[in-house]
Amino acid sequence: xxxxxxxxxxxxxxxxxxxxxxxxxxxxxxxxxxxxxxxxxxxxxxxxxxxxxxxxxxxxxxxxxxxxxxxxxxxxxxxxxxxxxxxxxxxxxxxxxxxxxxxxxxxxxxxxxxxxxxxxxxxxxxxxxxxxxxxxxxxxxxxxxxxxxxxxxxxxxxxxxxxxxxxxxxxxxxxxxxxxxxxxxxxxxxxxxxxxxxxxxxxxxxxxxxxxxxxxxxxxxxxxxxxxxxxxxxxxxxxxxxxxxxxxxxxxxxxxxxxxxxxxxxxxxxxxxxxxxxxxxxxxxxxxxxxxxxxxxxxxxxxxxxxxxxxxxxxxxxxxxxxxxxxxxxxxxxxxxxxxxxxxxxxxxxxxxxxxxxxxx
Amino acid sequence: xxxxxxxxxxxxxxxxxxxxxxxxxxxxxxxxxxxxxxxxxxxxxxxxxxxxxxxxxxxxxxxxxxxxxxxxxxxxxxxxxxxxxxxxxxxxxxxxxxxxxxxxxxxxxxxxxxxxxxxxxxxxxxxxxxxxxxxxxxxxxxxxxxxxxxxxxxxxxxxxxxxxxxxxxxxxxxxxxxxxxxxxxxxxxxxxxxxxxxxxxxxxxxxxxxxxxxxxxxxxxxxxxxxxxxxxxxxxxxxxxxxxxxxxxx
Ligand SMILES: Nc1ncnc2c1ncn2[C@@H]1O[C@H](COP(=O)(O)OP(=O)(O)OP(=O)(O)O)[C@@H](O)[C@H]1O
Ligand SMILES: [Mg+2]
Numbered sequence: 001x002x003x004x005x006x007x008x009x010x011x012x013x014x015x016x017x018x019x020x021x022x023x024x025x026x027x028x029x030x031x032x033x034x035x036x037x038x039x040x041x042x043x044x045x046x047x048x049x050x051x052x053x054x055x056x057x058x059x060x061x062x063x064x065x066x067x068x069x070x071x072x073x074x075x076x077x078x079x080x081x082x083x084x085x086x087x088x089x090x091x092x093x094x095x096x097x098x099x100x101x102x103x104x105x106x107x108x109x110x111x112x113x114x115x116x117x118x119x120x121x122x123x124x125x126x127x128x129x130x131x132x133x134x135x136x137x138x139x140x141x142x143x144x145x146x147x148x149x150x151x152x153x154x155x156x157x158x159x160x161x162x163x164x165x166x167x168x169x170x171x172x173x174x175x176x177x178x179x180x181x182x183x184x185x186x187x188x189x190x191x192x193x194x195x196x197x198x199x200x201x202x203x204x205x206x207x208x209x210x211x212x213x214x215x216x217x218x219x220x221x222x223x224x225x226x227x228x229x230x231x232x233x234x235x236x237x238x239x240x241x242x243x244x245x246x247x248x249x250x251x252x253x254x255x256x257x258x259x260x261x262x263x264x265x266x267x268x269x270x271x272x273x274x275x276x277x278x279x280x281x282x283x284x285x286x287x288x289x290x291x292x293x294x295x296x297x298x299x300x301x302x303x304x305x306x307x308x309x310x311x312x313x314x315x316x317x318x319x320x321x322x323x324x325x326x327x328x329x330x331x332x333x334x335x336x337x338x339x340x341x342x343x344x345x346x347x348x349x350x351x352x353x354x355x356x357x358x359x360x361x
Numbered sequence: 362x363x364x365x366x367x368x369x370x371x372x373x374x375x376x377x378x379x380x381x382x383x384x385x386x387x388x389x390x391x392x393x394x395x396x397x398x399x400x401x402x403x404x405x406x407x408x409x410x411x412x413x414x415x416x417x418x419x420x421x422x423x424x425x426x427x428x429x430x431x432x433x434x435x436x437x438x439x440x441x442x443x444x445x446x447x448x449x450x451x452x453x454x455x456x457x458x459x460x461x462x463x464x465x466x467x468x469x470x471x472x473x474x475x476x477x478x479x480x481x482x483x484x485x486x487x488x489x490x491x492x493x494x495x496x497x498x499x500x501x502x503x504x505x506x507x508x509x510x511x512x513x514x515x516x517x518x519x520x521x522x523x524x525x526x527x528x529x530x531x532x533x534x535x536x537x538x539x540x541x542x543x544x545x546x547x548x549x550x551x552x553x554x555x556x557x558x559x560x561x562x563x564x565x566x567x568x569x570x571x572x573x574x575x576x577x578x579x580x581x582x583x584x585x586x587x588x589x590x591x592x593x594x595x596x597x598x599x600x601x602x603x604x605x606x607x608x609x610x611x
Contacts, residue, residue, distance in 0.1 A: 311418065312454070312505075315451075317444050326465070330457055
């Protein structure tokens, strides 16, 4: 990348893509007058065979997808060294690959990652975000034919973190992509999981879980574009909000282009409001340009605790607070239990208990 | 020896048009070892009575008292009532997504007994209780009542009663939705708890069929939010013959 001639504008908040985001709390990530530090911030302990991680000059590794997201463009402009993770063709990894965020302070910074899942490979990648940082990030993921990748990101940030990220997956034919986005920490977190289909027989399962408490803005914007025939997508995000200034935003854009015959898609977002004042915006958006599909649907619900469930549990001697804990764990179990990582599952559930307890105490 | 004493109980629900009185002065005393059948037309307030005793937040007690061995039940929270020894087998058991039956039972038993059951004996205890109720042990791993058939939900209620060992149980139409064999199996379960625990029972039902298995000591006719007649088992036979016309038109 040559001179950083900024040919985009700083978002103002009036743009459709930014209207929910509290720009004044982004620590300058979106602001073209603020420069971002260029640093590789993901580390790892050990790698199984069949996986290779290297730092590559950004000029040798151009982005594989297009974007008009201003923060994403700033990441591309800033980053000189890309972290590249390659999974070999036909590799069958039984153990997950863990990448951990190494934070150094609150100067705004940028990070670019490229994940390449080889032909017919099977793997699970877990990105763990902890501590406090102000970080803009792009993670691009390429699944070659027949690849099967489970991609898990855990936003267990401390309370001051600002994290704006785009996860873009490109799916070649017969590949299967599963993403889990778990966001339980941070001050402002805005994540854009997007999927691009390049061949038939592809399938994407995008799941998410968020729990916002006072002072947190947690935003997830899913974008799935069906442009090839016979591909499948499932989107299931569940959120809970606890505290008068807790905010969440969920956008589910699913587009079925004219060429995407035989598409099978369903998207779902469910929110639980656990206190007065909490606000969950949920906007499912399904646009269909062909009638020749297997199925397309969406649903969005936002509600409170089900009193009948709480009464049923309490009538068996279970104290009210514990009944609430059971119901909320039950609400999220559908997502958490699919991580298939016992330690992480237990940690997330314990964190959920804590988030729930903040209002009842 | 326990006594549940209901005196002059008046209960309302909040409707769009304001408070609506459902119970209009219920008096009933149930002692350990006694079985009281409550029979009455749809909408007469039988479930309201059951829920009010259990503490469902929807119902407002406007006057009257409910005591268990002298303790004020109405002053207790819902879970405290269960810990005091009351159990309600619900007419419509509630589904709780994502909470497994085994986790639920273990949590409830821990709360009621005041300590976690011994891991070694617990699994066997649940399995034995399930087997006696002809429930597939696979139910333990399913979510509470989720996707259970009507009859399966009722068995699950009685399973909970067996494990929680209450002093007084209210069975709200536990027989509805049970096939002939299930009715016998569930009734045997109730009778087991009755003889083991000297359980006192309030048995709400529309049918005399269950009364052949669980013999009532008293039969009460419930109409218009109160008990309008009391008798022995012969009263149930008479109701089956004549219906409730004489109580509802009068
Ligand atoms: N929110 C409400 N608004 C108006 N009426 C109500 C409300 N809730 C309950 N009721 C009324 O209270 C009455 C008593 O209901 P309840 O469920 O106790 O009857 P029941 O005797 O158990 O009937 P069933 O034999 O059909 O089970 C019914 O007429 C019912 O419609
Ligand atoms: Mg009823």
